[in-house]
Amino acid sequence: MNEAEFISALRAIATSPQARGLADDAAVIEFGSETLVLTHDTMVESVHVLEGQDPADIAWKLVAVNLSDLAGKGAEPVGVLISHMLGSDDHRLVAGLKEVLETYDVLLLGGDTVRGDGARAWGCTAIGRACHSPVPARDGARPGDAIYLGGRIGFAMLGFEALRDDTDDDDSAYRRPVPQLALGRDLAPHVSAMMDISDGLLLDASRIANASSVTLAIERTLVAPLAPEDRLEDAMRWGDDYVLLCTGPAGLDAQFPVTRIGQVTAKGADPVILDGECPEGNLGYTH
Ligand SMILES: Nc1ncnc2c1ncn2[C@@H]1O[C@H](COP(=O)(O)OP(=O)(O)O)[C@@H](O)[C@H]1O
Numbered sequence: 001m002n003e004a005e006f007i008s009a010l011r012a013i014a015t016s017p018q019a020r021g022l023a024d025d026a027a028v029i030e031f032g033s034e035t036l037v038l039t040h041d042t043m044v045e046s047v048h049v050l051e052g053q054d055p056a057d058i059a060w061k062l063v064a065v066n067l068s069d070l071a072g073k074g075a076e077p078v079g080v081l082i083s084h085m086l087g088s089d090d091h092r093l094v095a096g097l098k099e100v101l102e103t104y105d106v107l108l109l110g111g112d113t114v115r116g117d118g119a120r121a122w123g124c125t126a127i128g129r130a131c132h133s134p135v136p137a138r139d140g141a142r143p144g145d146a147i148y149l150g151g152r153i154g155f156a157m158l159g160f161e162a163l164r165d166d167t168d169d170d171d172s173a174y175r176r177p178v179p180q181l182a183l184g185r186d187l188a189p190h191v192s193a194m195m196d197i198s199d200g201l202l203l204d205a206s207r208i209a210n211a212s213s214v215t216l217a218i219e220r221t222l223v224a225p226l227a228p229e230d231r232l233e234d235a236m237r238w239g240d241d242y243v244l245l246c247t248g249p250a251g252l253d254a255q256f257p258v259t260r261i262g263q264v265t266a267k268g269a270d271p272v273i274l275d276g277e278c279p280e281g282n283l284g285y286t287h
């Protein structure tokens with residue numbers, strides 16, 4: 001089974017509305033007067049981070065990618081639970097964790113620690129509080145909506161290449177992604193659909209399209225200024241960007257720091273079209 005097939009099989013179990021059909025960034029649970037937003041992501045050595053990377057950067061990325069899912073729902077983080085496999089330089093993991101939690105004012109609530117053989121893996125559950133109701137989902141995009149991107153793409157890819165090849169180029173976008181928490185909270189009341197991009201713009205756009213039963217028509221000339229020169233095609237597919245992708249009324253780009261990259265159209269043959277055609281090759285990263 002691949003990732004998509006496995007998640008499909010789980011859908012038969014996760015039937016509560018709070019699970020949002022396992023087709024969203026997070027679960028949403030109304031609890032007393034609050035709405036809780038819950039998400040979990042795992043990172044694996046050699047899959048998500050390079051072997052031998054500073055554990056302080058691993059801790060940062062682990063928490064940041066989970067906070068990015070909360071950002072996609074316009075939620076404010078409350079706390080996290082972390083799992084860790086003991087290795088070398090564990091004190092650096094603690095230092096990185098302290099840094100990211102202090103930066104985003106998030107509580108460490110608990111977690112788990114184990115020792116094991118083989119590639120190491122780290123898990124994080126993040127708990128947030130919704131700041132706007134309804135909590136933006138992936139299924140609200142409608143024909144006529146504009147498509148917006150909340151930041152640049154393809155720079156984690158460059159950072160990965162710099163770190164892997166040990167060059168002097170900037171690797172911070174790969175090592176230390178920045179969750180767009182404030183932007184997500186600002187956008188939440190105005191968007192029809194929103195998520196964060198982790199697996200690549202085109203693949204994650206197809207997830208909004210499929211959830212909403214529409215097609216997302218993206219234009220290269222609008223995306224190009226947000227991507228590294230000469231790497232646009234890779235930048236739209238590599239992933240690890242952790243910027244917000246949303247749909248909504250025209251003019252959001254005048255109110256917020258987002259860039260319009262296309263238009264939602266009625267559902268066509270393909271979930272995503274690029275300059276009017278079905279994009280070639282893989283749309284993004286899949287396990
Ligand atoms: N092992 C699992 N058990 C339960 N739910 C899962 C599992 N793996 C993925 N999901 C759910 O499937 C959906 C898609 O997951 P994913 O693509 O990882 O989302 P994201 O990119 O926002 O992290 C989410 O609702 C997630 O909670």
Ligand SMILES: Cc1ncc(C[n+]2csc(CCOP(=O)(O)OP(=O)(O)O)c2C)c(N)n1
Pocket residue numbers: 041042046047048049050051065160198199238239240285
């Ligand atoms: C060493 C290494 N190789 C390749 C990549 C590229 N990569 C691996 S996983 C991934 C996407 C995000 O991971 P996933 O587990 O799908 O996160 P989620 O969508 O659940 O948030 C990307 C871009 C990487 N980050 N690090």
Ligand SMILES: [Mg+2]
Pocket residue numbers: 040041042
């Ligand atoms: Mg995930």
